[in-house]
Structure formats: C-alpha cells, structure tokens
Amino acid sequence: MNGFLVVLRKELLEGTREWRALAMTLLVAPLLGPFLFVGITAFTMHQAIDDVAAAIEIPAIGAERTPNLVAHLRQSLIDVDAEAFADQGDQTARHEALRQAVRSGEVAVGIVVAADFAEALAAGRAARVWVVADSSSTRARPEANRVQGALGAWSAMVGGIRLQLRGIHPTAGAPLAVLRDDVSTPSRRAYLLLGIVGYFVLFAVLIGGSQIAVDITAGERERGSLEPLLAMPVMRETLVLAKVLATLVVMTASLAITVTSFAVAVQLLPLGEMGMTANFGMVVAVQIFLLVFPFATMAAALMVAAASLTRSFREAQTYTSIAMIAPTLPVVFAALRPMQDSVPLMLVPALSQHLLLSDILRAEALDPLHIVASVASTAAVAAVLVWLTVRRFRSEKLIL
C-alpha cells in the first residue's frame, strides 16, 4: 500500500475514533439545520396563512358615528371595539391613548373616526378615518394592511353607489383598470423562501471539515506526532494530499447529509398553499451535490492550509473560523445586491456555486459555460492552496 492511502486511512480511522466530535459536526448543522430552517419557515408560513383567515378585533374610537362602516368591517372579519379607551375622556385624549398603545405594541392597529364624520359623509365631503399603526413593526403590518384594505373597499363601494344615484356608471370613477400579470413561476416564488439554502449548504461544507483539518495538522504538530511522521519515507506532497483528502471525505459527507436533509425537509413546507413549488427533489439534490463538490475540494484545501500555518491548536481554530467566513462573504454580498449570472462572477468560488444553486432552485436552465467556469476556477484555487500547503510542509518552520 502506498504512503498516500496509508496516511488517508489512518487520518479517517483516527477521525472516526473521535466519534462524538464527528457526530456533532455531521449531525447538528448538516442534518438538523435544514429541519430547523424548514420548521421556522413553516411556522411563519402557517401563521401568514392563518392570519388572512382569522377574525381580529381592533379599537375603533368614534365607531358609533358610522354603523355602516362597522358592519362592512365585520363582514371582512374585522370586529371593532367602539368602547376602547372610553375612560380617557374626549376624542382627542382617546386618540392619543390609542397612539400610545400602538407605539408600545400593546395594540397592533386601531382606527379613529373623525368627530365630523357623519356630517362630512352626508355633505359629500371626504370623511376622515385615521388608521393608527406603526409602520416599523413587521408583526402589526399584516393587520394594518387588512384594515386599510377594508376601508378602501368600503370607500370605493360608497363612491360607486353615489355615482349610480346620480345616474353615472360606477366605472366612470375608475378610468384605469390596473391588472397584475405575474410572470414568476411557482419555483421562482419558492426561491424567495429557499434562497438561504445555497448559503447554508456552502457553510455546512466548511463547518464539516474544520475540526478534522485542525486535528490532523496543528493538532498533530502540537501533540508531537508530526516530527516522527516527517521522518518517514513519505513525500511531503503525499502527506498534504492525504490530509486534504481526509478533510474532503468528511466535508463530502457533510455536503451529502445537508443536501439530503434539505430535500426531505423542504417537502414539509406548505408551499402549495402559497402558490409555490420547491424545485428540490432527489434529482435536484444530486445536481446540487455535484455542483458544490468542487467547492468542497477547495474548502478542504483551504482548511488544511489555514490550519497548517499555525503553531497551536487554539491558533488554528481562530484561523479556520476566519477561513470559514471568508469564502461566504461574496455570497452575503450577492444576497444584499442581487446580481445577474455572468462568466466573471462564475470565476469566484463560493459565489459561483451560490448562483448556480439559485438557478437550479428556481428551475432555470444552467449555462454549460457557467458550470465549466465555476468548476475550473474553484479547482484552480484548490490547487493553489494545496501547493501552498505543500510548500509549508516542506519548510522547516512547520516543526520549529
């Protein structure tokens, strides 16, 4: 058996002996992470679905002035509490009390019917209703939108009736019919929710191999088993390649577990109810695995290179945490400023995998040139990192 296989087998054997640590790296993020993500997403989706259907009650100061509007709101499943803040005194004081309650988050949304509402309505002037809401509160926004929508519908209805009474067709007051033509596909809409999958997969790969990379480089050096190993008749490049491959094996396992876990977990999302379809079956899982594999190669080389630069275990952990975040920065940037796929972007490792994954999840065709650019550039970076590590292993600094 040649030195490469001997070292590879030993590193993996020793890695599996630390099975608790290995189980933690492979189970927590790769296996449970996707389910956690899907669980939280499913929860908020169910909440959103329920919110649309659920009846709500809102404080409505001065609601007694417009029983018609109140009846309309009730039809829209918005119950009103006309007695709210009655103990505060006059209309102005009650309005202020409502504003306070909304600001403090105690009340999501409330309405105030102007004192001259009935007169204004009768006289054909614009009758005023305030919707008291906090636009910075994401929790209250759906309710505020619902109330606003119901008020707008009532206004349009009353306006239509007025025009009809004057013998004018209601459409005269609505010259423009704005129609929405949504060209998005169910998979593209689902991507709005699944966009984080790509980032998560890349991160799971990086996390998966960091432990073993540190163990077999800085760890081996710190424990004093590196120097006798260097006196064995094995070339330094053989040692480095075996160590990178050992890291790659664990990273590949992490990748496979993450992707499979996502493919299963995504089926639990109530996407159909939202008019979405996740393009994430087993075939897509395999495609994602194949596209991300070159990244795992680069990540393995990066982790081993980073950990080899250091003198101690602790220092190596610091270096590898930086090495864990650095490759994902372009992905974060891409998330903040969405960009169009192009060959130059495909030359950036991590970013290229992220963009290709996004395309797959949106069920869009991949440009073969983009795949070639992604694989080639990522492999080239991996090769450079391996070469740097070999240089490090040939240098005496490794043991001094």
Place this chain on the structure above:
Amino acid sequence: MIEVTGLSKRFGDVQAVEGVSFVAPKGRITGLLGPNGAGKSTTLRILATVLQADQGEVQIDGVDARKDPLEARRRIGVLPHGSSVYGNMTARENIAYYAALQGLTGATAEARIDRVIEQLYLEQIADRRARGFSQGQHIRVSLARCMVHDPSILILDEPTNGLDVLTTRALRHVILERRDAGCCVLFSSHVMQEVAALCDQIVIISRGHVAVTGTVHDIRIATGKDDLEDAFLAAVDLEDTD
C-alpha cells in the same frame, strides 16, 4: 553507519550547530553528550532529515541524506525528543501505521509488529488506546514504531528523559540488543552516568561544536580528569575558553 562532516545550522541570530563532524559506526553505541542547548537536538534533527543543514554533509549508510532523504529515512529509526503517539489509536495500530509508512505489508508487517511488541514488553497493552498510557509506555510504543522496519540505524533524542527505572532498563536492554545485532545506535543525553554506562563512544557537544570525541577512557585521558562528570565539565570548559 552515520558520517557527519562539517555540519552547520543557524536559526536567525543563533548559530545552533557549527562545523560538527563525527562518525557513528555500526555495531557501536554512540552517545551525544552535552549541556542543554548545546546543539544535540538540532544535530539529530538534521540526521533525521526533518531539518536541513546550512552546510555540511550527512551520509546514512553511504546515502546522502540531503540528496535522497527518502532512502535515508528507510534506513533510520527516529525517536525525536518529546514525540508522542496517537492517543485515539491502540499501541498496535500506532506501530502498524509506521510499518505501513515504511512500506511493510502483509505477513512481513505482522511478524515485524509482533516482534517489536515483544521486544518492548508491550503485549499487555498492545490493544489498548494510547491515550491513557504512562510516560514509560508512551516511550516504549514510540520506540517500537520507529524500530518496526528493522532499521540499521537508530537515532534517539533524549530517550530516557523522565523515565522510571524499569522503562530505562528496558530501553537499555533494547539499545544493547540492537547494537549486538549490528545496528548503529546514536542517542543523546545530558546525563553522564547513563552515557558512560551504555556508550562505546562519546561525542561531547558544547555550544554547537564538537568538544571531544572518543571512548570514556579516551575522554578521561584527553581532559586529565578521572571522574567522567569532571571530564565532561572540563571538555565543555575547553570549548568555552577557545
């Protein structure tokens, strides 16, 4: 046989080794003696091919260690100072790893592994993980794995440091046995009694130079001191006054 000629090594501002030359013949035990920081470890690490000399030449059984380090490494067994074995692997697995790295396979490897386990009295602990081993057990496993390919040269850097009497005795036994089998044994120490008791010849190193070379008898004559400790101090002094 090890032939060292004009070995020099510098680390930054420190001249660790300067012009060291000696011969460690086969069938002899050569002791490298010197105070802490004299350059013993640096010399041995160059011989073990993990460091490169700035100047000078090392011949391992006629193989130039710089030109063909892999071939040199096949002929030597190295026990570096403060080295350790893999705690998550058993004693046998640790030894088998080095056997495989040395290219031993199949029945030959098994036979060699069993042989060194027996030689170093490791039968009782052979299949236990090395994590809980005592210092002495650690050294015995380290020694076993560096001898597993039956090297003609053993290079041991302060092997007896921190060992109990029993392990020290086992170690001596192995060193003598190897010598009688025709091996070249080179080991370093700063304990004079130990060197005097074991070595056929002594190389005293001080401040990176070879101060005196010879048998215990030679050194006593050269320094004019009867007691080896006095002789050692005198040798180191000679070097200092240069």
